[in-house]
Amino acid sequence: MPTLSQNLIISRCPHCSVANPNLFKQHHFDSKDHAGGNKRVWAVYVCGGCGGVVTASAPNHNVEILQYFPSSKSIKEDVPERPRAFLQQALESLHAPSGAVMLAASAVDAMLKLKDYTEGSLYARIEQAVQDHLITQDMATWAHEVRLDANDQRHADQAANMPTSQDAERVIDFTIALAEILFVLPSRVQRGINQAHQNG
Numbered sequence: 001m002p003t004l005s006q007n008l009i010i011s012r013c014p015h016c017s018v019a020n021p022n023l024f025k026q027h028h029f030d031s032k033d034h035a036g037g038n039k040r041v042w043a044v045y046v047c048g049g050c051g052g053v054v055t056a057s058a059p060n061h062n063v064e065i066l067q068y069f070p071s072s073k074s075i076k077e078d079v080p081e082r083p084r085a086f087l088q089q090a091l092e093s094l095h096a097p098s099g100a101v102m103l104a105a106s107a108v109d110a111m112l113k114l115k116d117y118t119e120g121s122l123y124a125r126i127e128q129a130v131q132d133h134l135i136t137q138d139m140a141t142w143a144h145e146v147r148l149d150a151n152d153q154r155h156a157d158q159a160a161n162m163p164t165s166q167d168a169e170r171v172i173d174f175t176i177a178l179a180e181i182l183f184v185l186p187s188r189v190q191r192g193i194n195q196a197h198q199n200g
Contacts, residue, residue: 001064001065001066002056002064002065003058003062003063003064003065004041004043004056004057004058004060004061004062004063004064004065005025005061005062006024006025007022007023007024007025007045008023008025008043008045008054008056008065008068009023010023010054010068010072011072012072012092013047013049013050013052013054014052014054014068014070014071014072014073015047015050015052015054015070015094016047016049016050016052016094016095016165017072017091017092017093017094017095018047018049018050018095019092021047021048021049022047022048022049023045023046023047023048023054024045024046024048025043025044025045026044026045026046027043027044028041028042028043028044028061029041029042030042031057039059040057040058040059040066041057041058041059041060041061042055042056042057043055043056043057043058049095050095050165054068054069054070055068055069056068056069073091073176074088074091075087075088075091075176075179076179076180076184078183078184078187078188079111079179079183079184080110080111080114080183082110082114083107083108083110083111083114083179084107084179086103086104086106086107086110087103087104087107087172087175087176087179089103090103090104090107090168090171090172090175091172093168094165094168094169094172095165097162097163097164097165097167097168098162098163100163100168100171100172101147101148101163101167101168101171104148104168104171104172104174104175105122105148105171107175107179108122108126108143108148108174108175108178109122111178111179111182111183112125112126112129114182115129115134115182117129122143122148123140123143123144123148126139126140126143127140134182135178135181135182139174139177139178139181142174142177143174145170146167146170146171146173146174147163147167147170147171148171148174
């Protein structure tokens, strides 16, 4: 873990995902619990790239931090390798929103193909997944609202607005939720069933 010093040295900014961010300390303060114990020193850092704020705490200045907020997102191992790789790259590309949107769309495409939805456009396959009760209508509505279709970016459509960082974050949030529904929750349920059988 990094130390609570003038700069917070972490691999990526939790906000814009730029590598080796310039997170410089803007402020620091101490905190204790109601009885005067559990003393911690907190520092507030600002990313020089995106302006995002990261807080970190440690027992004292210039020692290893205990934790920092927000922490960097990571994709759960229950998500199969190909969509997980696309999604992890999308997270790491938030500073380049068009690329992040295309990578997230590729992750959705890969997830649907693993569920045998291979024909038609991305939206058509999502609608088919709704009809088959694999996902809810609300998920399909969400997919349409977050500008999931990356065709505008791939074909450099002159009439299309370039996606913002907020657009990319919304697409990634949808994609992570879809991964949870299709892969993470079923794996968790199966582990729970197996554990119950073992304990029974």
